[in-house]
Amino acid sequence: MTPRARPTSPTALAWALARSHLRRRRTQNVLTVLGIAVGVMALIAALSLTNGFTGALVDATLRASPHLSLNAFTPGRRDLSLEQAMQKDQRVQAFTPFLADKGLLTTPSSPGRRAGVDFATLFGVPAQGARVLRLPAPGNDLLASLKDGEVLLGSALARNVGAFTGDEVRLLGSTQRRTVLKVRGVFTTGNYLIDSGYAFTNLHTLQALQQTTSITGYQLRLRDPQQAVTLGDDLTRTRAYSPLPWQSLYGTLLEQLALQKKVIGFVVLLIVVVAAFGIANVLTLVVFEKTQEIAILRAIGATRGLITRLFLLEGLALGLGGLLVGNLLGLAITTYFTLRPFQIPGDLYFITALPVEVRLSDLLGVNAVGLLTTLLAALIPARRAANIEPARIIR
Numbered sequence: 336m337t338p339r340a341r342p343t344s345p346t347a348l349a350w351a352l353a354r355s356h357l358r359r360r361r362t363q364n365v366l367t368v369l370g371i372a373v374g375v376m377a378l379i380a381a382l383s384l385t386n387g388f389t390g391a392l393v394d395a396t397l398r399a400s401p402h403l404s405l406n407a408f409t410p411g412r413r414d415l416s417l418e419q420a421m422q423k424d425q426r427v428q429a430f431t432p433f434l435a436d437k438g439l440l441t442t443p444s445s446p447g448r449r450a451g452v453d454f455a456t457l458f459g460v461p462a463q464g465a466r467v468l469r470l471p472a473p474g475n476d477l478l479a480s481l482k483d484g485e486v487l488l489g490s491a492l493a494r495n496v497g498a499f500t501g502d503e504v505r506l507l508g509s510t511q512r513r514t515v516l517k518v519r520g521v522f523t524t525g526n527y528l529i530d531s532g533y534a535f536t537n538l539h540t541l542q543a544l545q546q547t548t549s550i551t552g553y554q555l556r557l558r559d560p561q562q563a564v565t566l567g568d569d570l571t572r573t574r575a576y577s578p579l580p581w582q583s584l585y586g587t588l589l590e591q592l593a594l595q596k597k598v599i600g601f602v603v604l605l606i607v608v609v610a611a612f613g614i615a616n617v618l619t620l621v622v623f624e625k626t627q628e629i630a631i632l633r634a635i636g637a638t639r640g641l642i643t644r645l646f647l648l649e650g651l652a653l654g655l656g657g658l659l660v661g662n663l664l665g666l667a668i669t670t671y672f673t674l675r676p677f678q679i680p681g682d683l684y685f686i687t688a689l690p691v692e693v694r695l696s697d698l699l700g701v702n703a704v705g706l707l708t709t710l711l712a713a714l715i716p717a718r719r720a721a722n723i724e725p726a727r728i729i730r
Contacts, residue, residue, distance in 0.1 A: 378606070389592045391690045392592070402555055402563045405571060410549040429467050437457070437508075467555065481536060484515075487534065489522060490530045646713055
């Protein structure tokens with residue numbers, strides 16, 4: 336007796352027919368796959384560059400800004416109970432008292448050099464302030480060793496005032512008192528807004544200028560910057576301090592960056608959608624060409640579900656091929672820009688190089704949307720094929 340042949344499952348039959356169709360239209364299929372791949376590649380590259388830009392800008396900003404500032408409602412002496420609470424809190428990496436002021440910096444004219452003038456935000460911090468900030472070398476070392484009567488200027492501020500290391504600048508503070516400061520050095524964060532507006536002195540110098548022993552509050556560096564809002568609320572719930580987390584200080588900037596990412600992602604996503612619906616064109620042509628074969632399959636017992644599955648598998652194969660190639664191309668481009676960052680003017684875009692940050696969530700989102708779009712595009716001709724009436728076509 337000969338063994339009975341094992342019946343072929345509907346899915347296996349649909350996949351066998353789908354492979355047969357795909358092999359017969361190789362040129363169109365390759366072009367469809369490449370269209371999807373280019374769209375996915377552009378979307379991955381755009382999102383990664385946007386992530387890198389946002390991350391680099393935030394990092395450059397937080398080099399010269401604390402993660403959290405606690406500003407006293409009424410400036411006064413150091414709060415020992417608050418300092419003990421910050422020392423015990425595991426979320427706090429470092430903290431420092433500070434005194435803030437705004438002033439006018441000027442330099443007199445001299446032969447071959449014009450007079451310079453610019454406004455600046457001054458922070459008076461003790462040596463431990465270098466543990467809260469992350470100024471690029473040698474900025475932090477200079478900050479930790481500032482002596483009375485010395486000032487550390489942002490690089491763009493120094494250029495605007497026309498004063499560099501070793502020069503003297505005249506400072507007019509908000510209390511209308513004047514003093515002369517010696518430029519100890521210049522720092523550069525990469526964020527033009529900070530480099531053009533911030534200056535640091537030691538705490539005693541600024542207190543002497545204002546003739547006070549009070550402080551404005553405390554600046555903190557956290558182990559996780561995202562906890563700044565929660566920690567600020569916890570520390571000030573029963574104390575006369577106002578928390579100012581970095582998210583609030585730069586909230587408008589963060590909202591603009593988030594909106595920018597959404598707009599770029601949506602615009603580039605349209606490329607993927609248009610390319611994915613190229614699958615509908617290819618499969619629609621297949622339906623027209625194979626109308627009689629589909630009618631015969633229906634006549635010998637093929638169900639509507641089998642025919643629908645056949646064309647969905649073809650669309651799925653084309654979509655997965657495009658997504659695979661697109662992911663490889665997108666990761667290749669991001670790797671290239673990681674090794675050779677794109678240079679941009681720092682005075683216009685805050686940073687001097689455009690880094691890349693690939694996020695798994697973005698990759699999963701791009702592939703999920705691409706796959707869903709290709710399946711929806713394949714569903715249109717699949718339903719058309721499944722609705723073919725075999726009796727009418729064969730007759």
